[in-house]
Amino acid sequence: MKPGFEIDNDCLVMRTALPHTQVLPYFPNYEYWNPTPGTILDYRDPLNKAGHTQRAFMNYWAIRSFVESNGGIGLDCGGAGVQHPACLSLDLCGNEEHPTYGGQYTGVHVKGDASNLSMFLDNSFSCILSLHLIEHLPCNRLIGTETAEEKIKLSCPGREIGDILRYHWLRVLKPGGYIASIIPDNKAAMDGGSHVFYQDPSHCHAWQADEFYNDVLGKLTNVLEIVEFNTFNNNFSFNIVGKKK
Numbered sequence: 001m002k003p004g005f006e007i008d009n010d011c012l013v014m015r016t017a018l019p020h021t022q023v024l025p026y027f028p029n030y031e032y033w034n035p036t037p038g039t040i041l042d043y044r045d046p047l048n049k050a051g052h053t054q055r056a057f058m059n060y061w062a063i064r065s066f067v068e069s070n071g072g073i074g075l076d077c078g079g080a081g082v083q084h085p086a087c088l089s090l091d092l093c094g095n096e097e098h099p100t101y102g103g104q105y106t107g108v109h110v111k112g113d114a115s116n117l118s119m120f121l122d123n124s125f126s127c128i129l130s131l132h133l134i135e136h137l138p139c140n141r142l143i144g145t146e147t148a149e150e151k152i153k154l155s156c157p158g159r160e161i162g163d164i165l166r167y168h169w170l171r172v173l174k175p176g177g178y179i180a181s182i183i184p185d186n187k188a189a190m191d192g193g194s195h196v197f198y199q200d201p202s203h204c205h206a207w208q209a210d211e212f213y214n215d216v217l218g219k220l221t222n223v224l225e226i227v228e229f230n231t232f233n234n235n236f237s238f239n240i241v242g243k244k245k
Helices: 049-068 148-154 160-172 186-191 209-215
Strands: 004-008 011-015 074-077 087-091 125-131 173-184 224-230 237-244
Touching (some): 049 173, 125 160, 209 237
Parallel strands (some): 074 087, 125 173
């Protein structure tokens, strides 16, 4: 089955030929933090509010980008092979076992590093998605052997992430295309008595939502229009959506 669209009860629905079929009604004003009952998502447990919201967010922007670009393909960075509609899945592990989380990945299209997209041409993708990936990208202050306590003391502002977004992600993104990302909120972690660096030893960055906005997105306003920036009060993460000018 070729990707495309069909009308079902006056709703525009995307058909996808991906191995893990996911279908989501597309509306310009769709509220993905309150998904339509019956929507097919990866997170089956109705009590998994954070997971349900995250998967809906990823699907929504994949489909919206596909619709607005008239069939353009997106790039899902660090997707671990969990495919989203009309997107290539890029992951550093490829279809291998993950060194931190374990488990054999399947469904990864391209084995590659999200911090270096030099293998792709300019203006190639309608969107770039990332779900809990940006905090794993390399930090200039780390060599990879630091403990969580040492990372906290270094207090890296992560401004090099802005360079990765500018010179790699935005380069391969089509004009008018979207960057849609979910990033763990360190304020929520600390309010719960923890820290992003304690939650995963492979985390290289830890931001509160306002820190990311000021230190990273604030340096990109000449090339990236901020469409959405919200924590949804989920005590877990914050969402960003930017549109390439």
